Amino acid sequence: MASHDAAPKLYAAQEPVFPKRVSGRFRNLKWAILIVTLGIYYITPWIRWDRGSALPDQAVLVDMANRRFFFFWIEIWPHEFYFVAGLLIMAGLGLFLFTSALGRVWCGYACPQTVWTDLFFTVERWIEGDRNARLRLWKQKWDFHKWRLRVTKWIVWLLIAVATGGAWVFYFADAPTLLREIVTGQAPFVAYVTIAILTATTFIFGGFLREQVCIYMCPWPRIQAAMMDEHTITVAYRDWRGEPRGKGKRRRAIAEAAIASSRLAGPTITGQEPGSTTKAEPEAQALGDCIDCNACVNVCPVGIDIRDGQQMECITCALCIDACDDIMEKIGAERGLIDYVALTDEANERAGKSKVPVWRHILRPRTLIYTALWSLIGIGLVVALFMRTEIDITVAPVRNPQFVTLSDGSIRNTYDVRIRNMGSEDATFHVSLVSDNVLQVALEGTPNLTVDVPADETLLQRVYVIARPGSEAAAAERTDFRFWVEELGDNLRAHQDTTFFGQGEPQ
Amino acid sequence: MTDQTNRSDLQEGDPETTGHSWDGIKEFNNPLPRWWLWCFYLTIIWGVAYTVMYPAWPMISGATPGVLGYSTRAEVAEDIDRFEALNADLRTELTDVELAEVTRDEMPELYNYAIQSGASSFATWCSQCHGRGAAGVQASGYPNLLDDDWLWGGTVEEINATIAHGIRNEDDPDARWSEMTAFEGILSDEEIAQVVNYVLTISGQDGDAALAAEGETVYLDNCSACHGENAMGDRVLGAPNLTDAIWLYGGSPEAIEETVRHSRFGVMPAWSGRLSEAEVRATAIYVHSLGGGE
Numbered sequence: 060m061a062s063h064d065a066a067p068k069l070y071a072a073q074e075p076v077f078p079k080r081v082s083g084r085f086r087n088l089k090w091a092i093l094i095v096t097l098g099i100y101y102i103t104p105w106i107r108w109d110r111g112s113a114l115p116d117q118a119v120l121v122d123m124a125n126r127r128f129f130f131f132w133i134e135i136w137p138h139e140f141y142f143v144a145g146l147l148i149m150a151g152l153g154l155f156l157f158t159s160a161l162g163r164v165w166c167g168y169a170c171p172q173t174v175w176t177d178l179f180f181t182v183e184r185w186i187e188g189d190r191n192a193r194l195r196l197w198k199q200k201w202d203f204h205k206w207r208l209r210v211t212k213w214i215v216w217l218l219i220a221v222a223t224g225g226a227w228v229f230y231f232a233d234a235p236t237l238l239r240e241i242v243t244g245q246a247p248f249v250a251y252v253t254i255a256i257l258t259a260t261t262f263i264f265g266g267f268l269r270e271q272v273c274i275y276m277c278p279w280p281r282i283q284a285a286m287m288d289e290h291t292i293t294v295a296y297r298d299w300r301g302e303p304r305g306k307g308k309r310r311r312a313i314a315e316a317a318i319a320s321s322r323l324a325g326p327t328i329t330g331q332e333p334g335s336t337t338k339a340e341p342e343a344q345a346l347g348d349c350i351d352c353n354a355c356v357n358v359c360p361v362g363i364d365i366r367d368g369q370q371m372e373c374i375t376c377a378l379c380i381d382a383c384d385d386i387m388e389k390i391g392a393e394r395g396l397i398d399y400v401a402l403t404d405e406a407n408e409r410a411g412k413s414k415v416p417v418w419r420h421i422l423r424p425r426t427l428i429y430t431a432l433w434s435l436i437g438i439g440l441v442v443a444l445f446m447r448t449e450i451d452i453t454v455a456p457v458r459n460p461q462f463v464t465l466s467d468g469s470i471r472n473t474y475d476v477r478i479r480n481m482g483s484e485d486a487t488f489h490v491s492l493v494s495d496n497v498l499q500v501a502l503e504g505t506p507n508l509t510v511d512v513p514a515d516e517t518l519l520q521r522v523y524v525i526a527r528p529g530s531e532a533a534a535a536e537r538t539d540f541r542f543w544v545e546e547l548g549d550n551l552r553a554h555q556d557t558t559f560f561g562q563g564e565p566q
Numbered sequence: 567m568t569d570q571t572n573r574s575d576l577q578e579g580d581p582e583t584t585g586h587s588w589d590g591i592k593e594f595n596n597p598l599p600r601w602w603l604w605c606f607y608l609t610i611i612w613g614v615a616y617t618v619m620y621p622a623w624p625m626i627s628g629a630t631p632g633v634l635g636y637s638t639r640a641e642v643a644e645d646i647d648r649f650e651a652l653n654a655d656l657r658t659e660l661t662d663v664e665l666a667e668v669t670r671d672e673m674p675e676l677y678n679y680a681i682q683s684g685a686s687s688f689a690t691w692c693s694q695c696h697g698r699g700a701a702g703v704q705a706s707g708y709p710n711l712l713d714d715d716w717l718w719g720g721t722v723e724e725i726n727a728t729i730a731h732g733i734r735n736e737d738d739p740d741a742r743w744s745e746m747t748a749f750e751g752i753l754s755d756e757e758i759a760q761v762v763n764y765v766l767t768i769s770g771q772d773g774d775a776a777l778a779a780e781g782e783t784v785y786l787d788n789c790s791a792c793h794g795e796n797a798m799g800d801r802v803l804g805a806p807n808l809t810d811a812i813w814l815y816g817g818s819p820e821a822i823e824e825t826v827r828h829s830r831f832g833v834m835p836a837w838s839g840r841l842s843e844a845e846v847r848a849t850a851i852y853v854h855s856l857g858g859g860e
Contacts, residue, residue, distance in 0.1 A: 071597035271599055459699030463712045463857065468770070468811035473712070473857060503855060504670050523857060528811070 075197060076270060076362035078180060079190035079354075083381025092168045093177055101222065104229035111483055113515065115233030123231060127515075133444065136481060138451070145440045149433055156429035158286040160421045161399075162293030166279065167376035172272050175223070175265035176360065179216055186212045190357055216266045217258070224257030270361035273374055280371045289402035290420045294375045296366040296397050299409050301349030304366075348392050355379035355397055365397055449482040452544045454555045461560040468528030472559050476522045478544055480512040487511050487547045490522060494540030496532035498559060499525045509547065524559055536563035653679065657844040665722045668851055677851070684852025687845050691837065692853075700856050707815045707832045712857045715812040717804045718742050720860035726850035732836035733804070741836055744803040746829040749788065753826070757784045762822045768797050768809050769817060 108118035108131060120129040128135040128143070135142050157164050166173060187193050187208050199205050228250045229237060240246035241254075264272050273280065287293065349366070356364045358378045363370060365379045383397040401420045408414070457473040465471055480486050489509050492500050502508060503521035512518045524540070526532035538559040545552045586593040617623060620632040631637075656679045660668070663676065670677045689698065695708040702710035709717065718728055731740040749758065764781025766773030786795065792805040799807035806814060815821050815830055837846055853859075 070600045070603040072600045268601075271601070275599060275602060457699070459697070460701035460710075460712070463701065463710065464811055465713055466715045466807070466810035466812055471713075471857070503857065521855070521857070 073271060074362065076360065077190045077193045077197070077357075078360045078362075078378070079357040079382075080184060081358040081378050081382045081385075083378075083384060085377035085381050089168055089177065089376065089378075093174050096169060096171075096174055097178070101226045104226065104234040111514075115236070117233055119230060120233075121231050134481065136451075136479065138453070138479075139447070142440060142443070145436055149436050149440075152429055152433040152436070155286050156426055156433060158283055159288065159291060159429060160426045161375075162287060162291050163279075163283055163373070163375045166273065166374035170374075172264060172277070173360075173374060173376065175219075175261060176269050178219060179265040179269075180360065182215045182219070183212055186215065213266070216262055220258040220261035220265070221254065223261045224254040227257050228253050270372070273361060274372050288425065290423055292399050292401050292417065292420050293369060294365060294373060294377055294380060294397065295369060295400050295405075296349075296355075297395070297400070297405075297408070298347075298366065298368075299405065301347040301366070301396050303347055304349035304351040305346045306351040348387070348396050350386065350390060352386055354382040354386050358382040448551050448553060449480070450486075450488070450544065450546050450551045450553045451479040451481065452542060452553045452555050453477040453479075454542050454557045456557055458560075462562070465525070468533075470526045470528075470533040470561050472524045474522045474524065474542070474557065476520050476542065476544075477517055478510065478512050478520060479517045480514060480546075482546075482549075483514050485511065485513050486549070489545045489547055490520070491543045491545070492524065492540050493543060494532070494538060494559070496535075496538050496540075496559075497527065497530060498532055498538070498540055499527075501525065526559065526561060532559055533561050535561045537561070653683075657842070660844045660847050665726055665847060665850060668722075680848040680851040681855060683845065684848035684850070687841060687849045688852055691841070692849070695834075700853070704813065704816055707830060709814055709832075710812070711853050713812055714858050714860075715807065715810060716858065716860065717799075717801065717806055717814070719801050720854075720858055722850050722854040722859065725853050725859075726847055728834070729849055729853070730836060730838040730846050733832060733834040735833055735835055738836040738838075742804055744792075744805065745831065746792070746805075746825075747788075748827065748829040750827040753784065753788065757781075758823060758826050760784050761789065761826060762819055765797075765808050765822050766817075766819060769811070770809075771817065773819075 103119050104117065106118035107116045108129075110116050110129070114120075114122075114129075117129065118131050120127075122129065126137045154165055183193065187196055196205055196208065225241070228241075228246075232250075237246060237250065241250060268276075355366065356362075356379075358381070359365070360376060360378065361372045361374055363372045365373065377399065380395075380397050380399070384394040387394050387396055401415070403415060403420075453476070455475040455477070457475060461472070463471045463473070476490070478488055480488075487509050488511075490500060490502060491508065492498060500508065501523045502510065503523065510518060510520050522542075526538075532538040538561065539556060540559055541554050541556050543552060543554045580594065581597070582595045583592045584595045617630075618632065619634045620636050621629045622632065623630040656676060659676055660680060663673070667673065668677050668680055688696075688700070692700075695706075696702050696711055697708070700711040702708040704710075714720070716724070718724060718733070727740075728742060731738045731742065733742050734744070735741045753761070760777045760781035761784040762781070763773035763777035764779075764785050767775070767778040767781075785797070790797075792803050793799055793808055794805075797808040799805045811817075813821070814832070815825055837849070841849070
């Protein structure tokens with residue numbers, strides 16, 4: 060990233076990054092997460108779920124027109140939006156928890172930018188070859204060969220981008236119907252716009268901006284430092300073991316010298332602890348395990364050198380660990396020159412103390428508090444989910460005017476009562492009220508106290524509450540009472556407390 | 567890693583610093599990516615193009631129109647036309663149908679349209695006198711439309727006739743008309759005091775019993791022709807019921823005396839000329855639904 064110009068310019072061209080293919084346990088983990096997350100994203104809208112004749116049979120559906128959110132057996136109404144808010148808070152706390160325990164694992168493995176960029180890298184590697192081939196191609200003139208490879212790559216990227224934008228709109232309508240409409244050109248305009256925007260962002264962000272999104276556009280790298288502390292396990296280079304680095308002739312020469320001297324003394328330079336070598340071999344003692352092969356730099360998708368220390372750009376994807384472990388095995392050294400370690404590990408390892416177990420790093424007050432908060436909200440949401448009924452009322456008192464005097468001197472208040480039938484069948488509701496005073500209830504437009512509400516709908520019913528002339532409620536300034544709405548048959552009940560306004564002082 | 571964070575000296579290859587330093591941490595003068603700069607230039611071009619294309623710069627009379635000829639006002643007019651066209655069938659139906667048949671149970675779609683349309687007409691044309699909540703203004707004699715008392719009748723057809731033609735307005739021959747006699751000069755002060763106390767008594771308020779007893783004769787001689795022998799009023803004449811708890815101009819002794827001496831003459835304009843028939847009918851349905859509909 061660093062500019063090497065003597066006089067730095069204010070604006071710099073993007074330095075292209077050509078990550079080399081790597082294999083290992085973290086690469087495998089990344090593959091698994093990539094397949095699972097993309098699988099969930101692309102397949103979810105196609106899962107069917109029987110919702111009767113009026114609704115699309117879709118398991119996960121955001122129905123904007125009717126303001127409903129369907130998630131398998133759960134149906135969220137607009138007034139239950141706190142479920143979504145709760146899930147967002149849990150997502151935020153979850154991010155804090157994982158960052159404080161394991162650094163930027165979200166960035167490294169699960170962030171959509173990482174996942175799609177990874178997918179685009181894979182495509183690039185298939186078509187243009189691995190790092191060296193791509194570097195050559197980059198420097199090459201724009202001849203037919205280069206154009207052919209580039210255009211092929213862009214087309215495949217574009218296909219992935221279209222599929223990405225396309226999958227998103229399926230969450231908002233019946234997927235098979237919408238697909239047919241999209242293909243035949245009959246889909247709503249907003250569907251095409253959405254697909255176009257998401258295709259463009261996926262193509263540009265995943266294909267061209269890549270690590271620039273993480274470094275310049277995403278706020279999380281700047282915030283993460285506040286989430287991490289010295290116990291956070293993060294990708295780091297054991298410089299106390301690797302430095303000073305050396306390679307090629309220098310290392311060979313030193314190694315030979317060491318072998319020669321070891322015939323006299325004993326320890327080898329690959330015996331790791333710099334202090335363990337004897338003073339008889341100043342040169343051998345001076346070299347660490349790092350052979351400066353740049354494998355860690357070459358595989359890095361954000362183009363940094365992890366040996367410079369923990370830095371903002373690092374997304375802790377751990378591909379450098381895989382690359383370095385591979386090299387360490389080849390040179391016969393211990394793995395873990397680059398590794399997931401905590402800052403406190405360094406001091407321990409330098410002092411030759413035994414390693415702090417991973418669980419001691421992870422289980423600390425900070426992560427426990429995050430976990431507790433996270434669980435509390437989760438439990439709260441689950442409890443709320445099971446406690447909610449299929450019917451609900453909202454009472455809005457009409458306060459203009461507060462009350463009306465009738466011919467016989469009765470005092471009448473008016474309420475706009477919204478009755479929600481969240482069940483899947485039409486239902487009849489009985490309206491009643493409970494109060495210490497004798498208040499009477501009447502419904503506008505119907506002589507009896509029942510109303511029909513169709514399945515999955517809300518009915519706005521004007522309700523009158525009347526206090527007889529001379530009664531306590533008619534004279535009092537305010538009287539509290541409770542509205543009850545009862546579904547006939549199923550005996551589901553819902554209530555809301557409200558207030559009756561009387562004359563107060565004599566007029 | 568601590569090696570890096572603690573290092574105070576610059577390394578080879580590092581960019582220059584800005585000269586800023588906090589707690590020994592120096593700020594590198596790292597350049598921005600060039601594409602970001604281009605995005606910045608693009609936004610400037612976008613901004614200029616936008617002000618050329620769309621209405622933007624305020625001038626002395628109005629703003630620059632923009633070369634695309636875009637106007638939010640025209641868009642609103644278009645939207646209104648579109649909805650008018652969508653509702654055309656409902657409006658035609660509303661003018662043809664028997665008003666009493668428009669109920670939520672029997673014609674839900676038309677009823678809903680009438681309530682929404684009527685509420686909007688009411689807010690625009692009626693609320694100035696009758697109030698936003700339709701509770702009227704007693705001091706000025708604007709009737710409360712929410713209660714169960716009607717001077718001229720509370721069925722939806724009668725309400726419709728009142729809205730269409732108005733009350734005591736001279737411009738419409740079909741307007742409802744009646745006029746109370748001003749009794750000052752016809753009745754003596756004593757007789758007026760007697761009849762006021764009589765009216766107070768029959769409406770359940772406190773009045774002087776002796777005066778009220780005398781007042782009954784005064785009432786039967788002068789008032790019963792319109793208000794009825796039992797004082798229950800007459801809707802044909804718009805004569806109010808004097809025995810109930812509702813008073814158009816107030817039920818205090820002073821207000822009643824004022825009415826007897828000088829009479830009242832409430833006027834309401836006819837709306838049939840100003841609103842379409844469908845709008846008048848929708849307003850009638852809306853008013854009928856406010857709680858007093860008969």
